[in-house]
Amino acid sequence: MEDKFKSLSIEDFYKRFPNSKSCLNYLAHQKWASGFTCKHCGHHRYCSGGKPHIRQCSKCRYKESATANTLFHKVKFDLLKAFNIVYLIATSKKGISSCELSRKLQVRQKTCWLFRLKVLQAMKSHQKVGLSGKVELSDFKIGMKKTLQNGQEVQYKKIVVLAIEKKGKGISHGYAISTNSRSAKEINRLSDRCVNLDAKITCYKKHGYDQICQKYPVVKRIRKSKKSIMPLSNRMKNSITTWLRGTHHHAELLQYYLDEFCYRFNRNKMKAEIFDHLLERMVRHRPRTYLDIIH
Numbered sequence: 001m002e003d004k005f006k007s008l009s010i011e012d013f014y015k016r017f018p019n020s021k022s023c024l025n026y027l028a029h030q031k032w033a034s035g036f037t038c039k040h041c042g043h044h045r046y047c048s049g050g051k052p053h054i055r056q057c058s059k060c061r062y063k064e065s066a067t068a069n070t071l072f073h074k075v076k077f078d079l080l081k082a083f084n085i086v087y088l089i090a091t092s093k094k095g096i097s098s099c100e101l102s103r104k105l106q107v108r109q110k111t112c113w114l115f116r117l118k119v120l121q122a123m124k125s126h127q128k129v130g131l132s133g134k135v136e137l138s139d140f141k142i143g144m145k146k147t148l149q150n151g152q153e154v155q156y157k158k159i160v161v162l163a164i165e166k167k168g169k170g171i172s173h174g175y176a177i178s179t180n181s182r183s184a185k186e187i188n189r190l191s192d193r194c195v196n197l198d199a200k201i202t203c204y205k206k207h208g209y210d211q212i213c214q215k216y217p218v219v220k221r222i223r224k225s226k227k228s229i230m231p232l233s234n235r236m237k238n239s240i241t242t243w244l245r246g247t248h249h250h251a252e253l254l255q256y257y258l259d260e261f262c263y264r265f266n267r268n269k270m271k272a273e274i275f276d277h278l279l280e281r282m283v284r285h286r287p288r289t290y291l292d293i294i295h
């Protein structure tokens with residue numbers, strides 16, 4: 001196998017990050033690679049904040065650590081274990097549950113659950129790669145579990161709107177959003193964000209897709225009742241459904257899981273880079289608390 005398709009081995013991970021100090025070094029290097037700017041007053045000069053990797057603004061005296069204002073903000077457990085979680089999420093083929101992370105790293109399951117969601121936050125698509133060429137737009141229902149306030153679990157349905165770009169016999173890129181309806185508003189929400197205006201669209205002959213014909217010059221519409229339609233979209237739908245059943249059962253955070261699935265899918269050929277890419281995104285991302293995530 002070519003090197004670029006291989007992910008970093010665990011031995012290489014520990015060579016690169018033997019202790020939490022090396023993780024802090026990495027974060028400081030990434031965060032201030034293009035210089036220091038004070039978050040409070042915008043001043044660029046600083047002095048040492050008294051501890052390693054804390055910088056103090058020389059004008060307003062504001063102190064900032066390497067982890068502050070990133071997704072590593074106020075991480076309450078060993079930073080090396082946090083990096084290890086990012087590594088395991090980045091290199092596992094189908095994702096890894098918080099229970100498995102907890103077992104492997106001897107960190108509380110709830111802590112792993114929350115930190116894992118922070119990592120998934122960094123997987124959220126920026127939709128920089130707009131889909132073009134042959135693009136299929138579709139939607140499907142998915143049965144999920146929801147926990148009520150009294151702890152009772154109920155089954156209910158969510159709708160996923162899916163856009164894929166076809167290349168040869170396969171799919172080169174895909175994006176998916178979780179919604180509560182198949183309305184034009186929701187379908188446009190996805191197409192506006194990630195489908196280029198020159199794309200040749202195939203979509204359903206259903207009310208929600210009417211506006212797609214007005215927006216895109218080439219649109220082929222098909223009846224949903226035909227079973228053979230859009231086999232590639234169907235394949236992606238099956239992969240998403242199977243993966244969700246295997247790894248995540250709860251619907252509350254469905255958009256996070258769809259982002260995770262698409263992130264991995266769209267970077268299938270860039271496995272070696274995923275770990276670094278995720279760490280970089282986590283440094284640039286604003287901090288998220290438990291409440292930010294569940295609301």
Ligand SMILES: [Zn+2]
Nearest residue numbers: 038041057060
């Ligand atoms: Zn300042």
